[in-house]
Amino acid sequence: MAAKRLYLNSFDLKPGRVLARKYEVISQLGAGWEGEVFLIRELATGIERTAKLFFPQRNPRDKAVKFYAKKLHKLRNCPIVIQYGAQEHITVKSLPVTVLISEYVEGELLSQFIARQPGKRLQPFTALHVLHALASGMECVHSIGEYHGDLHTDNIILQRYGLEFDMKLVDLFQSPASKRDAIQSDTVDMIHIFHEILGGARHYARQPPGVKAICNGLKRSLILKKFRSASQLRRYIETMQW
Numbered sequence: 556m557a558a559k560r561l562y563l564n565s566f567d568l569k570p571g572r573v574l575a576r577k578y579e580v581i582s583q584l585g586a587g588w589e590g591e592v593f594l595i596r597e598l599a600t601g602i603e604r605t606a607k608l609f610f611p612q613r614n615p616r617d618k619a620v621k622f623y624a625k626k627l628h629k630l631r632n633c634p635i636v637i638q639y640g641a642q643e644h645i646t647v648k649s650l651p652v653t654v655l656i657s658e659y660v661e662g663e664l665l666s667q668f669i670a671r672q673p674g675k676r677l678q679p680f681t682a683l684h685v686l687h688a689l690a691s692g693m694e695c696v697h698s699i700g701e702y703h704g705d706l707h708t709d710n711i712i713l714q715r716y717g718l719e720f721d722m723k724l725v726d727l728f729q730s731p732a733s734k735r736d737a738i739q740s741d742t743v744d745m746i747h748i749f750h751e752i753l754g755g756a757r758h759y760a761r762q763p764p765g766v767k768a769i770c771n772g773l774k775r776s777l778i779l780k781k782f783r784s785a786s787q788l789r790r791y792i793e794t795m796q797w
Contacts, residue, residue, distance in 0.1 A: 561611035566591050566647050568608075573598070574654060575643040578606060587726070589613045594659060604640060607655045608647070620653045626727050627657065630701060635692030637723055660723045666708035668716070669752050676754035679766050680797075686749045686769070687792045688720035693741060693785035702737035704728030706744035708751060742782050743775050765797055 568591075572580040578595040581603070585592045590609040597604055609619055620642060627639035640656035665685075669675060677685065689711070696702065703710070705728040715721040730737040750770050753762060759770070769791070771777035782788040 561650055563610050563612070563648060563650060563652075566608050566652070568593060568647075574606065574645050577643070578604070578656070580606075585725075589619055595656075603659045605637070605657050605659045606643075607657070608645075609653050609655070611650055611652060614653055617653050620655055622729055623655055623727060626701065629699060630696055633692070633695035633699070635695065635722060635724055636727075637725075660712050660714065662712040662714040662723065664709055664725075665711040665713055665722070665748075665752070668713050669708060674754065676758065677752050679753065679763055682749060682753050683766075683792060683797075684718075685720050685752060686745060687789065688722055689745055689748065690785045690789040690792065692722060692724075693745065694789050697738050697741070697785045700734055700738075702730065702734060702741050703744075704730045704737055704741070706741055706748060708748060711748075738784060739779055742784055742788060743778050745785065745788065746770055746778050746782070747773060765795060768795070 565586075568574075568580045568583070570580055570582060574580065574595065577599070578597055581594040581596055583591060583593050584605065590607055590613065593606045593608065595604050595606045596602070607623075614620055624639055624642060627636060630636040631638060637660055638658040640658065643654040643656060645652050645654055669677065689706075693703070693706075703724055705726070706724075710725045712723045712725060713720060714723060730740070732740065746769060749766075750759065750773060753759070753766065759767075762770075771781065782791065
């Protein structure tokens with residue numbers, strides 16, 4: 556008899572479902588190529604946490620889960636990174652599924668925040684504060700020799716905004732490139748985020764010289780000539796003439 560294929564494309568977990576006899580499902584938070592993310596409540600304490608369930612076909616021999624867990628642990632002292640909790644193993648639709656438990660971060664995706672703004676964009680000085688907060692957070696990640704791997708406005712949660720922006724990263728990705736190249740790609744991605752939240756190409760021609768000096772026409776070679784890491788970008792923002 557042929558072996559049963561380990562394949563799922565949805566977990567279909569309903570509110571109230573108990574996982575590993577420890578956690579109650581509250582709601583689904585998101586879904587992606589690797590799996591689905593749920594808001595859960597720890598039964599023993601009532602504390603809300605996040606559970607990422609990995610599709611078995613995307614997590615052979617728990618390789619994906621181990622990557623996440625080790626990387627989150629390595630970056631545990633970086634405030635921009637969500638804190639890792641534990642692993643659990645459950646059964647869904649008769650298939651073994653590994654669950655990554657982490658802290659629950661309340662807030663709003665950067666993309667959603669931008670969509671609520673007048674004209675669905677930020678004014679230059681506010682956008683510069685967002686970029687500075689992101690570069691400052693990523694500086695800690697890069698200083699350890701690590702990277703995010705796929706920064707964009709749907710992978711950043713704003714927890715607080717005003718004079719300052721507090722943010723957390725959603726997910727971490729394994730890049731096929733070297734860590735040096737992945738770190739540089741993070742830096743380029745931050746500039747693309749800055750350009751996007753300013754309104755993109757439609758509004759770029761009218762941006763002040765200071766903005767254009769950061770964006771460098773979105774040309775990777777020019778960006779990396781000026782900013783090779785989040786640290787260089789953060790220092791530039793703090794000393795630039797506005």
